[in-house]
Amino acid sequence: MTETFRRKGGQRVVPGQTQELEILSTVVASAPTAMAIVGPDVRLLAFNRAFLDIFDIPPDTIFIGDPLEKLFRYFADHGEFGEGENEKKIRESLRRAVGCGARQYEWMTRSKRTLAVSHQPLRAGGSVTTFADVTERREKESLLKRAWSLAEGERARLADWADVSNDWFWEADGEGRLTFVSEGFEAALGQPAGTRLGRMLFDIASEPIDTTDPACIFLNAAIRERRPFRDVQFAISVDGIRRHISTSGKPIFDAGKQFHGYRGTSRDVTHRVRAERGLEQQADMLRAMVDKLDLARANAVQALAEADRANKSKSYFLASMSHELRTPLNAIIGFSELLEGGLFGPLNPRYVEYARDIHNSGRYLLRLINDILDQSKIDAGKLELYDQQVDLRDIIGECQRLLRDKADEKRIGLWTRLPPETPALRGDRLRLKQVLLNLLSNAIKFTLKGGQVGVTISRPGNGGVAICVEDTGIGMRPESIPLALEPFRQVESPFARHHEGTGLGLPLSRSLVELHGGTLTIDSQLDKGTKVRVWLPAERVAAAPPAKA
Secondary structure, three states, X not given: OOOOOOOOOOOOOOOOHHHHHHHHHHHHHOOOOEXXXXXXXXXXXXXXXXXXXXXXXXXXXXXXXXXXXXXXXXXXXXXOOOOOOHHHHHHHHHHHHHHOOOEEEEEEOOOOOEEEEEEEEOOOOOEEEEEXXXXXXXXXXXXXXXXXXXXXXXXXXXXHHHHOOOOEEEEEOOOOEEEEEOOHHHHHHOOOHHHHOOOEOOOXXXXXXXXXXXXXXXXXXHHHHOOOEXXXXXXXEEOOEEEEEEEEXXXXXXXXXXXXXXXXXXXXXXXXXXXXXXXXXXXXXXXXXXXXXXXXXXXXXXXXXXXHHHHHHHHHHHHHHHHHHHHHHHHHHHHHHHHHHOOOOOOOHHHHHHHHHHHHHHHHHHHHHHHHHHHHHHHHOOOOOOOEEEEHHHHHHHHHHHHHHHHHHOOOEEEXXXXXXXXXXXXXXXXXXXXXXXXXXXXXXXXXXXXXXXXXXXXXXXXXXXXXXXXXXXXXOHHHHHHHOOOOOOOOOOOHHHOOOOOOHHHHHHHHHHHOOOEEEEEEEOOOEEEEEEEEOHHHEEEOOOOOO
16 A cells, blocks of 8 residues: 555645645655655655565554654664664664765665665755665576586586576677577567677667667776676667666686686666656656745745734734724713713703713723724733732622623522632733623623523642633534634624624633633533633632631
C-alpha cells in the first residue's frame, strides 16, 4: 500500500494544495523503484511501498509527516548502521541528507542486500532519493572475479551459470576486440553471440554506432591506458530500437604482469534508464509543485497579515466612535431624566411616558456602546485590568439586587449556593461584576415564567475557583454553542427574537474571564436549561474571608 499525504497537528491546508499533493502521491506510487521524498522541514513528504519493502520496515512504523530523524533512529535501532555510536551516525546521516548535493553511492543493508542509492536535492529544499537492489549484480561480478582463479572444471560450471544469467560475460583482447561472449548476449539483444566476436566492446549492435559518444571515447581511452572501468553506459540501436547498455571490465595481467586484455560483464539497462529519465521528469514536476506550494504559503501568510491589520483598524475605529457617541448620549439620558422627573414643571402624562422611553432607550444604547468599546479594546489589546482584592459574595449580592425586579416580573426564583468560606480573589472588580451581570441577565432573559436561576461557587481540585450560573430556561443545541460565543451573533429561536440583544454578552464575558487567566464554558440542552461555568486559576485566589452571618 502506498502512503498518501496528510497533515498533522491541525495545520491549515493552503487553498489549491490538496490536488497537488494528490498528484505528488500518485507520482511517487507509480515510481518503478523504491523512493522517498523529504521536504524542506526535514520531514517525510512521500514514500512508496517499495521503499518499506526494501528495508523490511513494517507499514505501521513510519508515516508521512514524520521527521527524517525518526527513520534514521529506526535504522540505528535495527542494525542498519552496524555496530558503534548510533547517535553519532544518526547526526552524520542527517547532515548528509540535508547539506549534501547530488550523489550516488551503495548501501549494504542488514539483510545483506546491496542498494544503489541516488540522492537528488530539490531547489526549494528537501530531496528525492531512490533505491535500487543491485545485490544479484554485485554477486555475479564477485562470482566472475573468483571464477578465473578456479580450476578448469570449476570454470566450466561458472560458464554454464553465465549463460543463464541476465547479464552477459565477455572477454576482449589487448585492443578491446571481443574474443568471448556468453549466451546471455543473445537472450538480451536477440543476436547470436558468435557474430559479435572480433568487434569492439561498444560496437555490438546491428547498426553503426556513434563513435563520438562520450561513453565510447571513455572506453577507448580506458582500454588504451589499461584501466578498469565500471558501469559505463552507452547507447546502441537494435532493429531500430534504441537500447542502453551498461558494462564493467577489468584488465587481465599474467604472473609476469604481461597485459592480455579484459574480462567483464554487460547488461541491458534500457528500462532503468527510461525509469530514471521518468524520475527526472517527475522531479521537475515535484520542484514545480514545491514552488507553487511556497507561493501559496506566502500568499496565505500575506492574507493573514492583511486580515489582522484590517481587524485592528476595525477595533480602533469602533473604540474611537464609541467615545464620540457616549458624550451626546449621556446628555440625552440626563435631560430625559429631568423631563421625566418634572424638574422644570409638570408635563403632559404622554410626554412623561415619552421621556421615560427616551431615558430607557438611551440607557440601553449606552450599555451597548460600552460593550462595543470593551470588545474593541480587547481585540486591540488595549484593555487593562485593575487588580484588587475582591469579595465574590459582595459582587453576587449586588448583581442579585440589580436584577431582582426583572426576576420578580417573571416570577423566577433567584438563588445562590455559596460555601461557608467563599474565597477572596485578586482581580478587576468592575470586570468580574460585568461578567456576572451578563450571565445572570442572559439566564433571566431566556428563562420562562416560574423558572429558576442560580449561582454556585466551588473549589476544583486544581486550586482555582469555579463560578456556575445555571437556569431552567430554553437552552440551546450543543452545536449552537460556538455560534453563541461569537461577537454580534445570536442563536436563532422564536423565543430569542422577542428579546433585545446584540450578541455581545457571552463573547465579552469570555474575553474578560480569559484576561484574568481563566476559562468560560457552556453546557446546554434544548428546552432543559443552560449552565455557564467560569473558572479562575489558583493564582487569582487571595484568601478565604470569615463567613458572614
